Structure formats: C-alpha cells, structure tokens
Amino acid sequence: MLNSLQTKYPIIDWEVYTKDSRKYWKIIRVGDHTKVYQFFKDMLKNFDRDDLVKLWDLVRERFSSIEPTDDKERSSRVKLKRLFEPDTDDLLELQRYMHDPLTWRLYDTCGVHHVSTETGLDIFMLVEKDYPMTRGLPMLMLVNKLQVDQHSEMADELLRKIFILANRPRH
Known part of the structure; x- marks a missing residue:
C-alpha cells in the first residue's frame, strides 16, 4: 500500500472571494494552490502554526495603511488580532456575553483553542498565551469539556x- 506524501505549500497571499452571494477567505499558496474557507474555524482545522503566523503577517501588512472595507476582511483582522495581540478590554467585554451552552x-495542528456560543460569539486563543479571562469563563469551559480530535x-x-484559572482565589 502506498502512502501519498502531502507537500505543504507556504501561504503567499489571501483575498476575499465571492461566489453565489457568499463570501469566503481564499488562501493562496505557492504554485497557485488555493483553497477557500467560509468559516475561520475551518481554516484552523487545516492550518498549522506557520500558516497562521503567515496569514497574520499578510493581514497586518495589508491593513497597516488602509482600513478593511469588507466584513470578511474586518473579520480576518479582528480574529487574528485577538489571537496575536489581544486587547484586554475587548476580550473582557466579549466574555460578558458568553453563557451556556458553550463549546x-x-x-492542535495550529495550537488554537476556540470558545463559542450558540449565538455566534467566538474567542480564538493561542494555547501558550495567557489571555485575560473573567472568573466565570474558565469555569464554563471546564463544565463544557474540551473537545479534541485525539488526546495530546x-x-x-x-x-x-484553565483548571488553575477557574480555581484561583478571588481577590
């Protein structure tokens, strides 16, 4: 039995792609290998850390001198900025609206964990980074159990x- 070797092509660009009135992130890799994603979490399923860092570099570069004009562009910048350069006030405000049911x-391929609500609120966090969290959110995260594809x-x-955060003494 032959195993096909997958070649990883680095990301060189991205754009917002529209088809049938739906907007997607189009990720362009070396050799014109492209893939489109409608949801940010779908990108994370297929990305490794290098992909994520490269996409953040490209997004940051693009919007260093201009403002995003499209909702998908804004979403890219907001989600990636929260990952790499979290704003304490922004994250704490968002957490005020995070209640059960929570996922x-x-x-693990890119080292991101994702907390989401049924109402569509999302927080994406790098595993190794410490993000400001309300006392209630880590407790909700533990109650709702971490979902992983395989133990790691x-x-x-x-x-x-998260257990340590949830059990820290109140000040």
Whole structure:
C-alpha cells in the first residue's frame, strides 16, 4: 500500500472571494494552490502554526495603511488580532456575553483553542498565551469539556491551565 506524501505549500497571499452571494477567505499558496474557507474555524482545522503566523503577517501588512472595507476582511483582522495581540478590554467585554451552552474546542495542528456560543460569539486563543479571562469563563469551559480530535499533551496542558484559572482565589 502506498502512502501519498502531502507537500505543504507556504501561504503567499489571501483575498476575499465571492461566489453565489457568499463570501469566503481564499488562501493562496505557492504554485497557485488555493483553497477557500467560509468559516475561520475551518481554516484552523487545516492550518498549522506557520500558516497562521503567515496569514497574520499578510493581514497586518495589508491593513497597516488602509482600513478593511469588507466584513470578511474586518473579520480576518479582528480574529487574528485577538489571537496575536489581544486587547484586554475587548476580550473582557466579549466574555460578558458568553453563557451556556458553550463549546470549547482545540485545533492542535495550529495550537488554537476556540470558545463559542450558540449565538455566534467566538474567542480564538493561542494555547501558550495567557489571555485575560473573567472568573466565570474558565469555569464554563471546564463544565463544557474540551473537545479534541485525539488526546495530546497540548490538550492536557491546556486543561491544567484553565483548571488553575477557574480555581484561583478571588481577590
């Protein structure tokens, strides 16, 4: 039985792609290998950390001198900025609206965990980074259990970190 080797092509650009009135992120890789994603979380399922860092570099570069004009462009910048350069006030304000039912998922290929609500609120966080959290959110995350595709040391470490946050003494 032959195993096909997958060649990883680096990301060189991105754009917003529209088809049938739906907007997608079009990720362009070396050799004109492209893939479109409607949802940010779908990108995370297929990205590794290098892809994520490169996309953030490209988004930051594009919007260093101009403002995004499209909702998908704004969404890219907001989600990636929250990942790499979190704003304490913004994250704490968003957490005020995060209640049960809540989903907590780990995308271990890129090292991102994702907390979401049924109403569409999302927080994407790099595993190794410490983000400001209200006392209630880590507790909700533990109650709703981390969803992972397969057991990993990264998942165990993330659970320990959130457990410590949820059980820290009140000041």
